[in-house]
Amino acid sequence: MNILNLLSDIEKVDPEVFDRLDSRRRVFQHLSGLGGKLAAAAVPLALGAVLNKAYAGATATQASVLEVLNYALLLEHLEANFYNLGMVNTSITGGLSANNVKALNTIRADENNHVIFLRGVISAAPFSSTPVNPAVSDFDYTGAQGGARAALFPDVLSNAATFLAVAQALEDTGVRAYKGSATDLMANKTVLEAALNIHSVEARHAARLRTMRRGGALTDRASLVAAVPGSASTSPKSWVTGRDANGPAPGKTDAVYGPGTPATGTAATIFFPAEDNLTQASANIATLLNSAAIAGLTSPNATLAASEAFDEPLDMATVKAIARNFVRTGTPTFALLS
Amino acid sequence: MSDSSFFGSGALERRTFLRVVGASAATASLVLAGCSDPAPEPTPTVQNQLLLGESDTGLLNYFYLLKQLEVAFYQKIVDTPPSNLVAGDKAAFDDLRDHGLAHRETLRFALGASTYETRLERPLAFDFSSIVLTSRVGVLTAAQQLEDLSVAAYAGALPLLVAPTTVALLAKIASVEARHAAFVRDLRTPGTFAGNDVVVNAGALQSVSLAKTPVQVVEEAKAFFLPFVVVTQSLPSA
Known part of the structure; x- marks a missing residue:
């Protein structure tokens, strides 16, 4: 088999083949490494995988990696700033147990570090770009959008329970946002792995926030408190069950657990169903579990598991609409999220 | 087959090639078409x-x-x-x-x-x-x-x-x-x-x-x- 001739032939019809394969040098490092590691029979398949990777982006109509990075950075600023404001407020910390204060400070530190990390990635090669830099004053966590409308959470920065409720909505949104953008990052595996790690x-x-809300803000061993069945808003499990009765603040947090756009599709497409979705890879998982007749798994529990076991992704536009709830209208940050 | 015959005529347009190579099944056969040696013996299976x-x-x-x-x-x-x-x-x-x-x-x-x-x-x-x-x-x-x-x-x-x-x-x-x-x-x-x-x-x-x-x-x-x-x-x- 002559791989060099094959690539050379591909180059005759697609002059950009080596660009698609990152660089000529890297391709040959990759292939020579494979040759050492794999049986000769596996090389054609491995080369097929290389070509598949190289051409996966050729047909994709997806946001650029840099666009996703700046979008993720905006969301991390939204989160980091939220904890920065809340955790210096004694009316918040005074309403929390010692373990819960410690947990929230851990989360606060993580979110601030995510901001630093993403700014570093955006600034460095191959992007060498200037990261977005939202002003602290652009955010309004009451949900009043700087006075443009009535507040959704008027006591968010003075009431521990409200603070935890909004925190849960922000973190659950973050999970769905990173997940929704994962396939847009496949062109850069280093960034994809980092994003999955942050995810x-x-x-x-x-x-952890769900555990705290279930146990109560002042309960130190919150993890020992079981969820109250049928009370997902006030007593959530540590994972999302169905649509979680529309989240910690029904009527205000519904979109965090609802569908994105497009909400439906086939197994061959990327789409964004609501959190109560039961279908994966075109199979109804509840039906699959029931037909497997697994000892000890009741039909109602199979339906719960089919929903809880999968966090659903959200598209960028839907996430931005959720984030705009916490941003003042007319600010640069609001414009970036529009 | 020889290495050159697949692309030899130059008749394959870039657009066509992208379409063909986009399908993974086609990729495998395309790559296999580049082989001139007979397939090597599979690695013997070791127990366990x-x-x-x-x-x-x-x-x-x-x-x-x-x-x-x-x-x-x-x-x-x-x-x-x-x-x-x-x-x-x-x-x-x-x-x-x-x-x-x-x-x-x-x-x-x-x-x-x-x-x-x-x-x-x-x-x-x-x-x-x-x-x-x-x-x-x-x-x-x-x-x-x-x-x-x-x-x-x-x-x-x-x-x-x-x-x-x-x-x-x-x-x-x-x-x-x-x-x-x-x-x-x-x-x-x-x-x-x-x-x-x-x-x-x-x-x-x-x-x-x-x-x-x-x-x-x-x-x-x-x-x-x-x-x-x-x-x-x-x-x-x-």
């Missing part, structure tokens, strides 16, 4:  | 080697195997709970088992006839002799180990996938694994949901979780697969 930290935060 | 396959299918089998391990573990706790479990623990382990079942059956469905099990004579029995299943702290320690490992496995292997829809599907599971990990860690030691041992606490990657490659994950979990040895060499590594 999992956001999910850890969300789980 | 567990082969996962290649490319996206191999990675799906890797996640399927890890999920089978997790479900088998939770099933043991649900069947024979340690006597000192506290109120609420049992319901939590039921949820973790049920979620694992949903993931396992989804992965099995996605793999169809390509599960690694078709190459086995009998289903894998996992070896839990390395962990303590008879005390609360024992099962929470093991659950934390498995959930943290799973979180790292998803972050490390998703970038190795080729099909965007598979990335999208597995990303839905990845964050639920992180929720599980955080919950189990808090059950064991409150406040450790994003502890320094799983989330980097210094340097440029501060507050970013640690991804692990399939090779690293299988190495950490190898005791559970005994007497089988999971072969990772065929999985994508870049």
Whole structure:
């Protein structure tokens, strides 16, 4: 097999083949490494994978990696700033147990570090770009958008319970936002892996906040408190069940658990169903579990599991609409989220 | 066939080529068309080697195997709970088992006839002799180990996938694994949901979780697969 001739032939019809493969040098490093590691029989398949990776982006109509990075940075600023304001307020910290204060300070530090990390990635090669830099005053966590409308959460920065409720909505949104953009980052595997790593930290935060809300702001061993069935708004599980009864503040947080755009599609497309979705890879997972007749798994529990076991992604436009609730109208940040 | 005949005429337009190469099935045959040597003999199978396959299918089998391990573990706790479990623990382990079942059956469905099990004579029995299943702290320690490992496995292997829809599907599971990990860690030691041992606490990657490659994950979990040895060499590594 002559890989060099094959690539050379591809180049005759697609002069950009080597650009698609990152660089000529990297392709040959990749292939020579494969040759050392794999049986000869596996090389054609491995080369197929290389070509698939190279051409996956050729047909994609997806946002650029840099656009996603700046979008993620805006969301991290939204979160970091929220904890920065709340956790210096004694009316918040005074309403929380010692363990809960510690947990929220951990989350606060993580979010601020995510901001630093993303700014570093955007500033460095290959992007070498200037990261977006929203002003602290652009945010309004009451949901009044700087006075443009009535506040959704008037006591968010003075009441621990409200603070935790908004925190849960922000973290659950963050999880869905990173997930919704994952496939847009496949052109840069380093960024994709970093984003998936941040994504999992956001999910850890969300789980902890849900645990705290379930146990109560002043309960130190919140994890020992079980969720009250049927009370997902006030007593959430650490994972999302159905639409979580529209979230911590029904009527205000519905979109965090609702569908994105497009909400439906086939197994071959990327789409953004609501959190109560039961279908994965075109199979109804509840039906799949029931037909597997697994000992000890009741039909109602199969339906719950089919929803809870999968966090659903959200598209950029839907996430931006959620984020705008916490931004003053007329500011540069509001414009970036529009 | 000779190397030049496929493209030799120059009649293949770039647009056509992009369309052809965009389909993965076509890619495999195109690449195979570049071969002039007869296919080499397959590597002989060594006894107790567990082969996962290649490319996206191999990675799906890797996640399927890890999920089978997790479900088998939770099933043991649900069947024979340690006597000192506290109120609420049992319901939590039921949820973790049920979620694992949903993931396992989804992965099995996605793999169809390509599960690694078709190459086995009998289903894998996992070896839990390395962990303590008879005390609360024992099962929470093991659950934390498995959930943290799973979180790292998803972050490390998703970038190795080729099909965007598979990335999208597995990303839905990845964050639920992180929720599980955080919950189990808090059950064991409150406040450790994003502890320094799983989330980097210094340097440029501060507050970013640690991804692990399939090779690293299988190495950490190898005791559970005994007497089988999971072969990772065929999985994508870049």
